[in-house]
Amino acid sequence: MSGDAARPSSPDLSTRVGPLRLQNPILTASGTFGYGLEFAERADLHRLGGLVTKGLSLEPLAGNPPVRIAETRGGMLNSIGLQNIGVDRFLSDVLPGLKDLPPKVIVNLFGYAQDEYVRLAERVDPYEGVAAVELNVSCPNVSKGGIEFGHDPEILTGLVRRVRSATGKPIVVKLSPNVTSPQDLGRAAKEGGADILSAVNTFVGMAIDTATMRPVLSTVRGGLSGPAIKPLALRIVFDVAREVDLPVIGIGGIETVDDVLEFLLAGASAVQVGTALFRDPRTAERLVDGLRERLRAGGIPSVDSLIGAAARPE
């Protein structure tokens, strides 16, 4: 209290997301900032609340053939196909450079079979620098695995339960928006032992080149991200946060301080910034500064006081 009185102009940006304690609620989303370290010259990693790695699989993956992205109004479609260096190289080459930085490192894991998620969780479990694992059970861009696990509540519960037994790390389950009721999947993840939900992954969409009369993406369908999906994602975060008794990390088209505030007010305890980093690699740190400034200007003492405020009765 005396601290608050002494420095009324310095709002508390720290936030607790289940077992995770973050210095601020701004994280970078999986697949939008590589493994973090390679962009240390383009962004100030120290100032992030957390960093979610590109999805890691047991073996390195080359990804999908071009064309992999298509710009759309207010966003873009992607079909990268989970190109990544593999979990072992991440742990040996990248993690040592990340583990002592202030942002929490959340490792995004992807498998083609349940067993692969389990083995991935076992691989990262001994590493102190890994603050949590995020299960990618909602990637729309691979034909097998991933999304199957995220669209069936029973399968998801079973998968999370198996991962739960393989690691003591906090488990984040990244929900797909491409289902009728994401909150049902959220409940299923909780039943399996998830600690945190992140919502949402990309929306399945497509684009057609009117000159060639063919789909733009080599895989025809891709995941839509960017400001275009923000209201859709916000609705899901609102529903999931109200109906599932787990902390939620909001994701979907976040680019401005108002976007961050909306997701917090809808019930998110933190947010991930993704596609906006493509426009400007400093977006996340800009949002940290902007959020602090906004809280100060509004006399709001902490991020905590905002979380879920829009869902409370007036």
Place this chain on the structure above:
Amino acid sequence: MLDVQALPLPYFLLRVRVAAMEPAEPGQFVMVAGANRPEPYLRRAFSVYDQEAASDGSLVISLLGKVIGRGTGALAACLPGERIPVLGPLGTGFHSVVDGASESGRAALVAGGIGSAGLGLLAQALARAGRSFDFFYGGRSAEDLVEAETFRLLSKRTGGRLVKTTEDGSAGERGLITTPLEAEIRAGAGYTTVCTCGPHGLMAAVAGIAAASGVAGEAATETPMGCGYGACLGCAVTLKNGGYALCCRQGPVFRLDEVAW
């Protein structure tokens, strides 16, 4: 931004003052967008066509563009004095030609239309190094050879020359630029390197000609890009070995013989 110079439609030249940017190497690019315009969502990749150090220590870069869609349209519509975002310099340029092992013999630079923007700094570097090159400049029509005079003067300084073709015959020989390129090689022009930038079909044809005549070379490629700095992994280029490389990092300049054209 200092000014927007309207060239014959649909071309334009932007001159932008950037406070803190390393000079670009030949073939490197920047990501830019119009000022305060939410659309289009992503920035656009532009080769650094020209650059000069200003007296105050800043760098002034020139971007040669062609209005094709919403992104280039927004840039052409910029007003002098507006501030626009610039990220760069990005990517890997024409290393092996400028300072690599093949730094002897004559060079052929082959541009298709606005692809000439990707060869501006290279032509200057060769001219500075006193290395002789011919500049092959092809387009649909005379208007597409928008910087012909610049490249004529640069090649001339090295003892080389400008060769033009247009598909409609409005400038130079009627036809494709690969025809005089092949003819020169057959006639013994003595090229040890060929560098190209332009439409995919042109670069693929140049790669074929280079391979057939045993000449090494490089191409400045182009793909749709999300970020330009290696984060989105969207700009994959398929290599002959079956793998993918990122246009924005390992590229945009690749050896002609490593790309699966």
